[in-house]
Each structure stands twice: as structure tokens, then as C-alpha cells.
């Protein structure tokens with residue numbers, strides 16, 4: 128364990144352990160509350176107020192300083208008195224002096240993810256006033272680049288939601304002035320020491336908090352963590368590391384990665400990102416379930432016939448064939464994104480919205496899952512096709528993919544949760560690249576109405592087939608709709624199926640933030656709810672590793688499907704075997 132990281136970290140789950148604030152418990156009263164409203168115009172709070180309504184954050188007084196914390200004052204204000212435990216400091220604003228700073232280092236800044244997602248998300252947070260008063264962003268990679276070149280690169284990546292908004296270029300200029308670049312090797316202590324020196328200069332003696340985003344290939348994660356932790360971690364505030372997937376290829380490699388990371392970091396310094404957890408509709412899943420009386424009572428085997436998690440992309444592995452061939456669609460999408468959504472969907476009510484309470488429930492669901500049977504899995508691989516005069520390449524046409532590759536680019540699977548709530552309910556997953564459309568959705572198909580009166584004279588509608596279905600469309604065109612049977616207006620009695628439709632674009636004028644914005648902000652705030660804990664990861668791999676091993680050892684041949692099609696027909700047989708029809712057809 129590196130000495131620089133042996134200090135306690137100040138997670139929401141370990142708030143009382145902070146040596147810096149352990150004596151700073153205070154009482155909040157009416158005066159303090161008045162101060163809170165006076166402070167409400169600060170940019171940080173505006174951001175927290177408008178976007179993060181789920182009472183995760185608050186502003187409290189601590190020894191004369193105002194501190195943005197991660198807990199809800201509302202919950203604690205019951206008797207007009209709030210006892211604040213020592214808190215993880217997000218920003219400390221005292222007597223007009225701004226004492227803390229956050230340095231964000233994007234390790235692998237020259238890469239695809241950094242350009243496509245991380246820098247645009249950081250800019251969006253800046254634009255929305257969500258970044259602390261004092262922050263610095265450093266790009267770190269081996270490529271030689273000046274600060275100016277990094278800024279030029281970042282300025283070109285603004286393809287996201289902010290670029291058409293008021294004062295965008297002005298804000299961009301301000302943002303870019305806070306971005307710097309440091310050239311270095313990922314395994315060089317010396318280069319990280321040099322980074323540390325630069326960070327310190329920017330921090331200017333303030334309490335320093337440091338976030339490292341590992342946007343690099345997984346084989347160099349540990350080298351980078353080792354150097355960052357021993358040569359560039361904060362000596363006064365927190366140090367956190369965001370780790371991108373893949374977290375290993377199976378149980379063994381994942382455990383090895385976790386062990387190596389834990390050699391240099393405490394678990395609560397590791398933020399394992401699954402960006403699907405940052406998507407608006409995925410975040411909303413718990414709200415839908417636990418804040419609406421009408422859903423939770425139906426959320427079990429008693430009323431739900433099956434649940435479907437569907438991911439499709441209308442493009443192939445273009446440009447990422449090298450990475451993808453080593454992993455395949457089961458590891459790339461199912462074992463993480465879809466399984467995480469399943470866990471949120473199926474978990475029991477957590478004790479609270481605290482990260483640990485939620486993750487405890489997710490782990491329980493994952494550990495209750497039945498081993499996946501090979502006969503409950505279909506795999507496919509896209510092949511080249513020509514349509515409308517355009518030729519679309521097959522997976523193995525990619526020059527970085529071996530010609531005889533058996534790597535699945537499509538998979539469908541039936542999973543089961545062996546607990547009393549979900550006994551016997553098929554949870555179907557389907558994920559594929561180079562399909563006819565790009566979408567991600569959750570479909571909940573309810574049982575048919577017993578003894579339905581209207582089956583007798585519904586004018587041809589078979590109510591056993593037209594059961595209620597709740598669709599949570601994660602992307603695109605985010606929305607939630609419920610299929611119901613309804614009388615067609617008129618003198619006769621004819622039923623049809625209609626939608627009660629909550630389409631976000633018509634209901635909300637606010638743009639939907641990118642998942643990376645939410646997750647980066649959470650990491651800065653120390654909110655771990657949407658990050659994967661190591662036992663969740665272990666449980667996810669324990670479920671998929673035996674299946675992956677079997678598929679690979681038996682050299683299972685994927686069913687070929689044409690680029691742009693709906694995927695292999697085998698997926699329909701799999702669903703039919705479980706008395707299910709895919710809802711997206």
C-alpha cells in the first residue's frame with residue numbers, strides 16, 4: 128500500500144473517518160437555514176438544485192465555512208436541528224475565500240473516449256455551473272502535445288448538447304483556459320511526479336482533491352494507478368480514480384485487477400464506471416418503482432410474465448475490432464450494462480438511497496441468479512451485405528479481426544432469479560451490433576387478465592396476447608409508455624391496444640444530460656451509488672464466467688446475420704421456448 132494513499136478516504140459511507148473534519152460536527156438552526164437561502168445563488172448550488180433534485184447534496188455551515196455535502200438536510204432537519212457528521216467536502220467556501228480545489232486528470236487524453244465523452248462532459252458540467260469554483264483539468268498521455276494543442280483538440284470535440292447554447296463559445300474559452308496537458312508514460316513515476324508538481328502549482332496551496340480518469344486500455348490500468356497513487360495523489364484532500372471497463376475478462380482476471388488496484392487504492396477510492404447507470408432513464412428506474420404506488424405492487428412473478436433488456440446498435444465494431452474481438456458482445460454489453468439494469472430493476476427496496484444500501488440490494492439479486500445454461504443462449508455474428516447499392520462489411524472483414532473469429536457480435540439469453548419475488552420469471556437479454564436500429568430499452572410484459580370478460584366479444588382482439596406492457600426506452604427518444612387495452616370510440620365494442628405515453632422530449636423542455644456528465648459529477652461529489660462495488664463485479668462475473676468458458680471451449684459457432692437485420696432467428700426460438708415474444712418486433 129502506498130503511504131500517500133493510506134489516509135482514510137472520505138466517502139459517504141465513511142464520513143466519520145475524516146481526520147480533517149472529525150471535530151467539525153455542527154448544529155444547523157434557523158439562522159443557518161437563512162444563510163442557506165442567501166447562498167442559493169452560488170453556481171455549484173444552482174447546478175445541484177436544478178439537476179440533482181434527489182436530495183443528495185446540501186449546504187451546511189461548518190465552523191464558519193460553508194460546505195457542500197452529500198447528505199440530505201431535509202431528512203435530518205426533523206426537529207429543526209441538524210447534527211452534521213464530519214463530511215466529505217465537495218467545495219468549501221468560507222468568508223469569501225475559496226479554499227479547496229479539484230484537479231481532474233484524464234489519463235489517456237489523446238484517446239477516443241476522452242475526446243468523444245470525457246472532455247465534452249466536463250465542459251457541459253462547467254457550462255452548467257456544476258464544477259467547483261477552483262478546478263483544473265489535465266490531459267495526460269504519451270502523445271506529445273502542448274496545452275494549446277490539447278485545447279484545440281478539446282474545442283473540436285464539442286459535438287454534444289451544449290454547443291448550440293447561449294454563450295457557448297465564451298464559456299468554452301473560459302473552460303479551455305482551465306485545461307492543460309502533460310506528456311508522460313503511464314508507468315513512469317518520474318512523469319507523474321512532474322504532473323504532481325504542475326498540479327500543486329495550480330492548486331496554489333488550497334486543500335487539494337484529485338480525480339484521475341483512466342481512459343486507457345486495461346492492460347495499463349495498474350501501472351497508471353501505481354504511479355498516480357504514489358507520485359501524484361493528494362496529500363490534503365481526497366484522491367479518487369475512475370476506472371473504465373473492461374474490468375477483466377472473467378472472474379479470475381477481474382479479481383486479479385481488483386487485487387492489484389487495491390494494492391494502491393482503498394475500495395472507496397475506486398469508481399468503476401458503467402455509463403449505462405448514468406443514463407437518465409436508468410437513473411429513473413428506481414424512482415418509477417419506489418415512488419409510485421401503482422408499480423411496486425405489480426413488480427413480481429405474480430403479475431409480470433417476463434422482462435426484456437434489449438440493446439441494439441445499427442453500426443458494427445468499426446474501428447474497435449481489435450478490442451472487441453478479445454471481449455465479444457456478452458462481455459461488452461450483457462455482463463455489465465444489461466446486468467446492471469437488471470439488478471436495479473429486480474432488487475428489493477433498499478433501506479435508503481445511500482450508495483451502500485442500494486448496492487447491497489443489487490448484490491443480493493445478482494447472487495440469487497441461476498447459472499446461465501448454454502441452451503438458454505443464442506449467439507450471432509454479422510456478415511457483410513449489400514443494400515440499396517451500399518455494401519456493409521461483415522465483422523470478419525475488419526482488418527483487426529481474425530478471419531476465422533467466432534466472437535459473437537450478437538447474443539440473446541434467458542436468465543432467472545431464484546428468489547421468492549421472481550421465481551420462474553424469464554429475464555431475457557438481447558444485445559447486438561450492426562442491427563437494423565439503435566436503441567436500448569426495458570420491456571415488462573404483464574400476465575394476461577384472468578377470466579377476461581372482453582375476450583368473449585372483443586371484436587377479434589385476443590387479450591391473452593395483447594397483455595399490458597410497460598416500456599422504458601433508455602435511448603433514443605427517451606420515454607416511458609404503458610400499453611393498455613382500450614375501447615375504440617364508437618357505438619360498438621371493439622378494443623385495441625393504445626399507449627399511455629410519457630415522451631421526455633414533449634414533457635420536459637430540459638435537455639437530457641449525457642451519462643458521463645452525471646457520473647463525473649458524482650465522482651467529484653463522492654457519490655458512489657452509480658458506480659460498481661467490487662462484490663457486485665464479482666457476482667456479475669460469477670454469473671457469466673462459466674457460460675463464457677463453455678461458449679469458448681466448445682467453440683460455439685455464431686449464427687450469421689446480415690448487417691442491418693434484426694439479428695439471428697435463433698433469438699426468436701429462445702424466446703418462444705420460454706413462452707415469450709420479443710416486444711421490439
Ligand SMILES: NC(=O)C1=CN([C@@H]2O[C@H](COP(=O)(O)OP(=O)(O)OC[C@H]3O[C@@H](n4cnc5c(N)ncnc54)[C@H](OP(=O)(O)O)[C@@H]3O)[C@@H](O)[C@H]2O)C=CC1
Nearest residue numbers: 235237238239240241268269270342343344345371372373
Ligand atoms: N471508446 C469508447 O467508446 C469506449 C471506451 N471504453 C474504455 O475506455 C478506455 C479508453 O478507451 P479509448 O479511448 O477508446 O482507448 P484508446 O485505444 O483510444 O486509448 C486511449 C489512449 O491510451 C493510449 N494507448 C493506447 N494503446 C496503448 C497501449 N497499448 N499502451 C499504452 N498506451 C496506449 C493512447 O494514448 P498515447 O499513445 O497518447 O499515450 C490512446 O490515445 C478503454 O479501457 C476502453 O475499453 C469504454 C466504453 C466505451
Ligand SMILES: O=C1O[C@H](COP(=O)(O)O)[C@@H](O)[C@H](O)[C@H]1O
Nearest residue numbers: 372402440459460464567602642
Ligand atoms: O460500453 C459500450 O457502450 C457503447 C454503447 O454506449 P451508448 O451510450 O452509445 O449506447 C458500445 O458501443 C460499446 O461497444 C461498449 O463498449
